Amino acid sequence: DAGVIQSPRHEVTEMGQEVTLRCKPISGHNSLFWYRQTMMRGLELLIYFNNNVPIDDSGMPEDRFSAKMPNASFSTLKIQPSEPRDSAVYFCASSPRTEPNTGELFFGEGSRLTVL
Amino acid sequence: AQSVTQPDIHITVSEGASLELRCNYSYGATPYLFWYVQSPGQGLQLLLKYFSGDTLVQGIKGFEAEFKRSQSSFNLRKPSVHWSDAAEYFCAVGAQGGSYIPTFGRGTSLIVHP
Numbered sequence: 455d456a457g458v459i460q461s462p463r464h465e466v467t468e469m470g471q472e473v474t475l476r477c478k479p480i481s482g483h484n485s486l487f488w489y490r491q492t493m494m495r496g497l498e499l500l501i502y503f504n505n506n507v508p509i510d511d512s513g514m515p516e517d518r519f520s521a522k523m524p525n526a527s528f529s530t531l532k533i534q535p536s537e538p539r540d541s542a543v544y545f546c547a548s549s550p551r552t553e554p555n556t557g558e559l560f561f562g563e564g565s566r567l568t569v570l
Numbered sequence: 571a572q573s574v575t576q577p578d579i580h581i582t583v584s585e586g587a588s589l590e591l592r593c594n595y596s597y598g599a600t601p602y603l604f605w606y607v608q609s610p611g612q613g614l615q616l617l618l619k620y621f622s623g624d625t626l627v628q629g630i631k632g633f634e635a636e637f638k639r640s641q642s643s644f645n646l647r648k649p650s651v652h653w654s655d656a657a658e659y660f661c662a663v664g665a666q667g668g669s670y671i672p673t674f675g676r677g678t679s680l681i682v683h684p
Contacts, residue, residue: 458613487671496676497660510671545613556602556621557664557672561613 456480458562460546466568472534475565477546478527485549487559488521488531492542500544503529536569543567572597572663576675583651584683591646591678593661602664603644604672605635609657617659620644631655656682 459478467473479486487502501511503523511521518537523529533540543566547559573596583589595601602621606614618629625637635646644661658679662672 497674499671502671547614556619557662558604558616558619559606559614559672561606561615563611563613 458546458548458560460544460562460565462565463563464566464568466570467536468570469537470535471569472532473536473540473567473569475531475544475546475567477529477531477562479529479546479548480550480560481527482550483548483560484526484551486523486529487547487549488529489545489547490542491545491564497545500531533567536567538569541567541569572601572665572673574661574663574673574675576659576661576678578678579676580679580681582681582683585653586650589646589648589651589655589680591659591661591680593644593646593675594642595644595661595663596642597663597665599665600639602672603635603637604662604664605629605633605644605646606660606662606674607631607657608660608677614660617646651680651682653682653684656680 461476485504488500490498500513501521506523521531543564545561545564547561549559575594604619605617607617608614617633618627620627620637628634633648637644658677660677661675664672
């Protein structure tokens with residue numbers, strides 16, 4: 455079975471450029487999460503979607519960050535303009551529909567972003 | 571809101587030795603509890619989970635964890651560590667009856683000496 459697929463795996467860009475990270479969740483999973491991992495702050499939840507609808511984006515650091523989920527099989531996280539402090543590993547995770555919802559997450563391998 | 575504390579940033583053990591990684595949580599009711607492992611350059615993989623029932627849960631790769639309500643703990647154990655167990659380990663807690671979105675600890679880095 456295919457897991458959560460993220461692209462690109464590595465991205466190096468210059469300050470001010472637009473960055474788009476992509477995620478394909480596991481088929482049939484109804485929740486999708488974007489996390490950011492840094493040494494300083496650990497694993498931070500940025501936003502999550504339930505049935506393609508954004509539920510909580512309180513973790514999005516600022517207006518430069520935006521996320522979309524146009525359908526059940528695709529999501530993007532966009533940073534525009536990017537800054538060096540955005541350098542991190544960005545993880546996408548999905549979660550199946552369970553009753554009750556237990557929050558078990560399936561992670562992708564991450565996208566390592568370096569902003570110069 | 572729930573929270574998780576992993577008091578050890580780094581743990582070093584010799585190959586073949588036993589391992590215990592500590593996790594303490596804060597939540598007013600019975601939580602959902604998870605341990606994830608992250609190998610270098612990889613995403614997080616679920617090792618084991620506790621939802622209810624038997625407080626000693628078995629996971630993959632020979633790991634187990636015990637839920638102790640009185641101590642608000644969910645420590646991860648392995649009787650004999652292999653060099654391939656070197657990785658970052660994350661404890662996470664979700665709230666039964668509340669926000670199920672798990673809260674992650676800061677992680678414990680396991681170093682295995684030959």
